[in-house]
Amino acid sequence: MWDTNRGGSAMETTAGTGARTVRAYRGNQLHARGWPQEAALRMLMNNLDPDVAERPDELIVYGGRGRAARSWQAFDAIVATLRDLADDETLLVQSGKPVAVFPTTPEAPRVLIANSLLVPYWATLDEFNRLEAEGLTMFGQMTAGSWIYIGSQGIIQGTFETLAAIARKHYGESLKGRLFVSAGLGGMGGAQPLATKMLDGVGLFAEVDPERIERRRRLGYLDEVAGGVEEGVRRALAARDAGEAVSIAVPCHANDLLAYLVAHDVVPDVASDQTSAHDPLWGYIPDGLDVTAAADLRRRDPDEYLRRAGDSMARHVGFLLRLQDAGSHVFEYGNNLRRRAKDSGEADAFRIQGYVPAYIRDLFAQGKGPFRWVALSGEAADIHRTDRLILEMFPDNALLRRWITLAQRHIPFQGLPARIGYLGFGERDAFALRVNDLVRRGELAAPVVFGRDHHDTGSVASPYRETEAMRDGSDAIADWPILNALLNVASGAHWVSVHHGGGVGIGYSLHAGMVVVADGSPATDARLVRVLRGDSGIGVVRHADAGYELAEATLRAHPVRTPLIGPQTQPRRTP
Ligand code: NAD
Numbered sequence: 001m002w003d004t005n006r007g008g009s010a011m012e013t014t015a016g017t018g019a020r021t022v023r024a025y026r027g028n029q030l031h032a033r034g035w036p037q038e039a040a041l042r043m044l045m046n047n048l049d050p051d052v053a054e055r056p057d058e059l060i061v062y063g064g065r066g067r068a069a070r071s072w073q074a075f076d077a078i079v080a081t082l083r084d085l086a087d088d089e090t091l092l093v094q095s096g097k098p099v100a101v102f103p104t105t106p107e108a109p110r111v112l113i114a115n116s117l118l119v120p121y122w123a124t125l126d127e128f129n130r131l132e133a134e135g136l137t138m139f140g141q142m143t144a145g146s147w148i149y150i151g152s153q154g155i156i157q158g159t160f161e162t163l164a165a166i167a168r169k170h171y172g173e174s175l176k177g178r179l180f181v182s183a184g185l186g187g188m189g190g191a192q193p194l195a196t197k198m199l200d201g202v203g204l205f206a207e208v209d210p211e212r213i214e215r216r217r218r219l220g221y222l223d224e225v226a227g228g229v230e231e232g233v234r235r236a237l238a239a240r241d242a243g244e245a246v247s248i249a250v251p252c253h254a255n256d257l258l259a260y261l262v263a264h265d266v267v268p269d270v271a272s273d274q275t276s277a278h279d280p281l282w283g284y285i286p287d288g289l290d291v292t293a294a295a296d297l298r299r300r301d302p303d304e305y306l307r308r309a310g311d312s313m314a315r316h317v318g319f320l321l322r323l324q325d326a327g328s329h330v331f332e333y334g335n336n337l338r339r340r341a342k343d344s345g346e347a348d349a350f351r352i353q354g355y356v357p358a359y360i361r362d363l364f365a366q367g368k369g370p371f372r373w374v375a376l377s378g379e380a381a382d383i384h385r386t387d388r389l390i391l392e393m394f395p396d397n398a399l400l401r402r403w404i405t406l407a408q409r410h411i412p413f414q415g416l417p418a419r420i421g422y423l424g425f426g427e428r429d430a431f432a433l434r435v436n437d438l439v440r441r442g443e444l445a446a447p448v449v450f451g452r453d454h455h456d457t458g459s460v461a462s463p464y465r466e467t468e469a470m471r472d473g474s475d476a477i478a479d480w481p482i483l484n485a486l487l488n489v490a491s492g493a494h495w496v497s498v499h500h501g502g503g504v505g506i507g508y509s510l511h512a513g514m515v516v517v518a519d520g521s522p523a524t525d526a527r528l529v530r531v532l533r534g535d536s537g538i539g540v541v542r543h544a545d546a547g548y549e550l551a552e553a554t555l556r557a558h559p560v561r562t563p564l565i566g567p568q569t570q571p572r573r574t575p
Helices: 035-047 072-084 125-133 153-170 191-198 210-218 229-242 254-263 291-300 302-325 337-343 355-365 380-393 398-410 427-440 479-491 522-545 549-557
Strands: 060-062 089-094 097-103 111-115 179-183 202-207 246-251 329-332 371-375 418-420 448-452 495-500 510-518
Touching: 035 072, 035 510, 072 089, 072 097, 153 191, 153 329, 153 355, 153 398, 153 418, 179 191, 179 229, 179 254, 191 202, 191 246, 191 398, 202 210, 202 229, 202 254, 210 246, 229 246, 229 254, 254 302, 291 302, 302 329, 302 337, 329 355, 355 522, 355 549, 371 380, 371 427, 380 398, 380 418, 380 427, 398 418, 427 448, 427 510, 427 522, 448 522, 479 495, 479 510, 479 522, 510 522, 522 549
Parallel strands: 089 111, 111 495, 179 202, 202 246
Antiparallel strands: 089 097, 371 418, 371 448, 448 510, 495 510
16 A cells, blocks of 8 residues: 655645745645545645746636635635545535535545536626625636646647647648747647647747746746747748747737738738637737736726727637638637627637637547646656656557657646646546556555546537537537536546536536546556546547547447437437
8 A cells, every 4th residue: 555654745835925835745745634635635736836827826727717716715724624534525615615524435526616607597707707706606717626737738738739630631740831820828828839849830929918928938838039029920930931940929919910910911821819718807908908907997997898808809800810811720729719709790700610620529539638647746757657658558549659759858847747648538547547556566656646627528518619510519518518527426536526617708618527546556446447437438428429430439449338329319309
């Protein structure tokens, strides 16, 4: 069994005057009554590590106002509860506030989380803002409120795979000699520069907040900062012509950069956007305003702010459409920019394609998605050991091999060392079993957690993103993420969450998350297999039910009992 007293050190939460610095404990000593509770404690703290969270002072992890806990008081209460939570108790967290502990069983989850949920008729941004202002709820985004955010690394493989799919479709294997233009260098958007560089391309990014630019450069995700739009465009075109791989940020509004490109007939090869358009009040800055002026207007006149943000997004999409018509490959990268723009008068917004139907759905149909694992020891060597294991276990998975090799070379760790790997159905549990064995044998310095983004194969209903343009038209059916969460509870995941509004904003999505801990114990073997099979398997079933042949083929390779699925099983009713 695991020796909980072997070496290691931990960093305490330090309280100052208002602001504080939180970093997760490291090492193999427990500060709770078991590794599942300790894992939840460390991952909550890790979400707020200043190297991980975008605005930790406000408990904001990423995605506009995606928070880890409702308030510092709630954070302290969660920490205190996790420390003495027994192995047969379950903590309930209601939108970032720890509301109750009930006796359950050792096999049950230790934490159950519901974030930002509203009854559908009331699920509007206005109502959410009102309730949040009353202190009754919080926005959990996806992994912020469910304590499995791993910094920009959490999205970088998705960005890499999306750009790689575009490259494969149009240019061959890489983006060498190609220009990618986008905006937003926040928690997720900050992965864009590094992903472009990993594919040997040139990336040019507008970011309105100079502090975010500096943060990306400090964390090793960005190469250069231009003095202005003209300088940035000149540098990018020169790099493109020279076949140089480089990422360049311009401190400006997205519309300033795009307007310049349109006016000077500069047509990027690929264009997108990663501003927090899903949250027009807190996430997207209207053109003509800098960060300070935007904060002032938001406070003084939120309605006027929303009007200006909407107009700005309509212009934003208008520019992207002009670039698309001039030959750029343009896609929306999951921030709901098209819907916002359409609502503000850009009638053609949906001529821009969404990235999931265009590039990612085939992965989902095979149960592949942003699976991830984190070394609770805090030691990079533990992740390097799991990298070697991946390469050894999946010699034929070219995509995964390329990814792991590049990730080792390019990706700096943020907070607790972690890795993301798009493993599919059948692969996740096989890998986790072997990792549990490494923990058991003491080859890793402490247990490892396995989890994933909610942006996964069966865990989200989001008609402008993960479930856009489903083959059977089932885009808005939200039974699947709820079944996914229920199955994870039944299978014994260590914490399970159900959220609303992640990625695309309030009213537009429902989604679920899970985390399971490999503590090295033999009993955990069966739990890992149960949880990880069901968790990715349900996504394959969801896609097979919608008629995707790749999902049907995946189920033939990894059989699941499916009494009645497939488009031919849906009885049609005429009104
Ligand atoms: P974030 O809030 O951390 O960062 C957004 C950044 O955009 C900030 O740095 C902000 O200063 C900048 N910004 C805002 N308005 C701008 C403007 N008009 N011009 C230039 N810069 C502007 O958010 P994030 O975590 O980086 O996520 C960005 C968006 O991507 C969100 O809408 C999120 O839901 C979505 N997202 C997509 C995926 C995916 O897989 N495609 C995954 C996660 C998040």
